[in-house]
Amino acid sequence: MILVACSGGPDSLALAAVAAHFARVGRCRVGAVVVDHALQAGSAAVARRAAGQLGELGLHPVVVRTATVHSGGMGPEAAARTARYAVLDDAAAALGAEAVLLGHTLDDQAEQVLLGLARGSGTRSLAGMPVRRGAYRRPFLELRRADTEAICEFYGLRPWLDPANSDESFARSRVRATVLPFLEDQLGPGIAQALFRTSRILAQDADYLEQVSADTYAGLRTEQDGTVLLAEHRLRALPPSLRQRVLALAAVDVGGLQPSFERLRAAESLLARKGSAGPVQLGGHVSVSRQVRGRSVLPGTPSYGSLVFRNNRSGAEPQHRSIQE
Known part of the structure; x- marks a missing residue:
């Protein structure tokens, strides 16, 4: 079964209408999940109205789920997105869905790229939203927003226009x-x-x-007493774009957050062996330091001439799976 994630807006309603067509001709079984973020007055009524239209299109089952949005230090858009995906993950698992369709369009992607440019982001962020990631699919990424509005008009659908989309207190708006x-x-x-x-x-x-980067990191990585070590001479031999990605993988591997560009440059400066040997804090309780040559360590052991990545939370373990993500 395939699920359509629907907000009741024109993009997701148009996607539901197209998916319903394929369901009617026997190509697949299609249901839908309507996520109520409960952030606006009347949001429950909007969700019910969307669910009613999805039922009229012939989608089954149609479920409404209420998200619990916690800021947790994130902005309102990021917090709502995190809560939405948590609900969609749970619904897909409960209903045994093979895929979840999202209604993002070319316009959404263009906005995403501009926001990434404004933040000074790297390649992955500027690549925008992927067509597919895990169970999620974005079949409308090459359509314009005007196309989805035309689809809704053709099917006689009544999309909800989210007032947040015109609220210019939000950067995306x-x-x-x-x-x-x-x-x-x-x-x-x-x-x-x-x-x-x-x-x-x-x-x-x-x-x-x-x-x-993942292949290179796997070849460089050694582990000692709950820390991850990367040989300095091998790191110096890497081109900067690859070296910084390998450093970031090590930070995430020991349970930290994706470091900022500035933090990666600070970690990279340890390779010059000038000034302090660290530690440099990379976020998520992770630090990186240079192995001090004056320390009583035999040449050739894993910690000799290495950068040492450590999670400073008690009992933290390296997260080996992260290098595959």
Whole structure:
């Protein structure tokens, strides 16, 4: 069975209508999950209305789930997204779904790339949203938002227009309402399509670099007393783009967070063997330090001439699976 994640907006309703067509011709069984974030007055009624339209399209089962949104230090958009995916994961597992369809469009991808540029992000972030990741699929990524609105009109659907999409206190709303139209006006039409093409090119680059980085890290990594060690002379031989990715993999491997570019550069500076031997804090209770040569360690042992990654939480264990993610 395939599930459509539906908010009641034009993109997800249009996706549900197209999926329902394939269900009617016997290509697949299609159900839907409506996620109520419970962040706005009347959200439960919006969810029920969306569920009713999905039922009329012939989707079955149609379930409504309420998300519990916790900020946890995240912004409101990130917190809602985290809660939404948690609900979708649970619903897919409970219903035995093979895939979950998401209604993101080319316009959403263009906005994502611009937001990444504004943050000064790296290749993976600028690659935007993948067409598929795990059980999730985005079949509408090459369609424009106007296309989904036309599909809704064709099927006589009544989409809900989320007022948050026009609330310019949110960065994405400002990009949608002001930044992209301004760029189109100043640089000519086709900006959204150009940003989408950029995301596709960078996604290929990011996939390749991540695979090479994972293979390189696996070949460099040694473990000693709950720490991860990387030989300095082998790290110095790597090109910077690969070296920084390997350092990031080590930080995540011992249970930390993805380090920022500035933190990675600070860790990389330890290889110059000038000044302090560390530790450099990388976030998530992880630190990296340079093995001090004056310490009583025999040459050739794993800790001689290595960067040492350590999780400073008591009882923390290296997370080996993270290098595959």
